[in-house]
Amino acid sequence: SVYAENDATVAAIAEAKFGSMKDKDVAVMYTLGTGVGGGIIINERPFTGTHGMASEIGHSIIGENYYNCNCGANGCLETFCSATAIIKYAQKLMQEGNKSIILDMADGNIENINAKIVFDAFRENDAVAVETINRFKNYLAKAMASMINTLDPDVISIGGGVSRASDVILHDIKDLVRENVLYKNEEFADIVCANLGADAGIIGAAFLQ
Numbered sequence: 049s050v051y052a053e054n055d056a057t058v059a060a061i062a063e064a065k066f067g068s069m070k071d072k073d074v075a076v077m078y079t080l081g082t083g084v085g086g087g088i089i090i091n092e093r094p095f096t097g098t099h100g101m102a103s104e105i106g107h108s109i110i111g112e113n114y115y116n117c118n119c120g121a122n123g124c125l126e127t128f129c130s131a132t133a134i135i136k137y138a139q140k141l142m143q144e145g146n147k148s149i150i151l152d153m154a155d156g157n158i159e160n161i162n163a164k165i166v167f168d169a170f171r172e173n174d175a176v177a178v179e180t181i182n183r184f185k186n187y188l189a190k191a192m193a194s195m196i197n198t199l200d201p202d203v204i205s206i207g208g209g210v211s212r213a214s215d216v217i218l219h220d221i222k223d224l225v226r227e228n229v230l231y232k233n234e235e236f237a238d239i240v241c242a243n244l245g246a247d248a249g250i251i252g253a254a255f256l257q
């Protein structure tokens with residue numbers, strides 16, 4: 049028998065079995081990479097919905113954006129919180145004339161910018177990087193707050209390449225989420241980074257049935 053599943057869903061299966069979402073009844077994973085994927089695990093099973101279309105949380109529409117998503121819609125989480133979104137927004141600010149150390153870090157070529165460079169520049173307090181990363185975190189917090197209002201999970205785990213900047217993302221994300229949740233004075237989901245790294249997808253795929 050052959051089984052197939054979305055890459056973010058299998059990563060979520062692995063994190064739920066062995067990683068950051070182990071032993072949780074309701075767990076949500078955001079995979080922040082080139083795009084944004086997601087997996088929702090309920091009672092140890094991936095939630096795929098009635099028609100198999102569920103858990104596409106990267107295409108939750110969370111605001112108006114200045115460019116459209118690959119899916120054709122405007123305002124998808126993926127266009128605010130992927131590595132691609134971070135790169136595009138930093139490039140936009142620089143093309144508008146804002147000076148930034150990002151350009152030097154990218155060897156003078158705006159096309160060489162990657163998300164790691166923007167996070168590194170954020171740690172140096174570069175204004176373009178700070179605006180870009182704060183925007184990213186604010187939209188991520190809005191998405192997570194909507195998820196909490198809908199599913200009230202035990203844990204939300206952040207995976208994908210962008211999660212390597214966990215120090216920058218995690219330190220105040222709960223405060224940002226709290227500003228957006230309905231029940232502001234209640235305890236809500238732990239927000240953590242995934243811990244199986246790039247192997248999560250392979251591990252989770254082995255457990256499809």
Ligand SMILES: [Zn+2]
Pocket residue numbers: 106107117118119120121124126
């Ligand atoms: Zn989309």
